[in-house]
Amino acid sequence: MDEQTSHEQTSHEQIGTAGVEVVSAVGRYDGFYEVVGVKKPGGRGCWCMSYRDSSVTDRAGYMQRECATEPGPGVLAYVDGEPAGWCSVAPRASYRRLMRSRTIPVPDPDAWSVVCFVVRPRFRRRGLMHALLAGAVEHARAHGARVVEGYPISSDEPGRVDIISGYVDTVALFERAGFERVLETTAHSGGRVRWLVQRRLEPAG
Secondary structure, eight states, rough: OOOOOOOOOEEEETTEEEEEEESSSSTHHHHHHHHHOOOSTTOOOTTOOTTTOOTTOOOOHHHHTTTTTTTTEEEEEETTTEEEEEEEEEEEOHHHHHHHTTSSOSOOTEEEEEEEEEEOOOOOOSSHHHHHHHHHHHHHHHHOOOOEEOOOOOOOSSOOOOOTTGGGGGGHHHHHHOEEEEEEEEEEEEEEEEEEEEEEOOOOO
């Protein structure tokens, strides 16, 4: 793992017997690539660009530049020093698709947005999403955010969440992290309604 910068906020949590560290993706493009990058030669994939600007052709290059400048595109979870998970969190204004969305409103344009999670297969079902969300909130707080919001699917309906919907996770996950439901959007994922949830923050320190 790359050396952590002095101003960075870090979240530590124990999951099973493995220590988890959640840190900013700034200076850690290699970790981002391990979790999110497309390994197949010539493969396109999302590269976490869907909400940023899906028209970009050099997605790897775009995210490499994002990982080189503050505040960065999100946070990474490391388990025993190995990149294991990713959460995209950044000022809402940096997500072009969100700012133009007709289904997810913009009640607070200065909010930071949590738009997706990715956990590598062998680290799943170990509670890593909780650590990622906690780390995302602290990362946003450290960079002056006063409001953090997400757009998870409703957890009120019975049944299993499909893998695509799992990228935005559920309202229940966010509520356990102190977020509150603000409004029901007209957006859907996997047939489930998506909520806009927010958590208001006190300044860091």
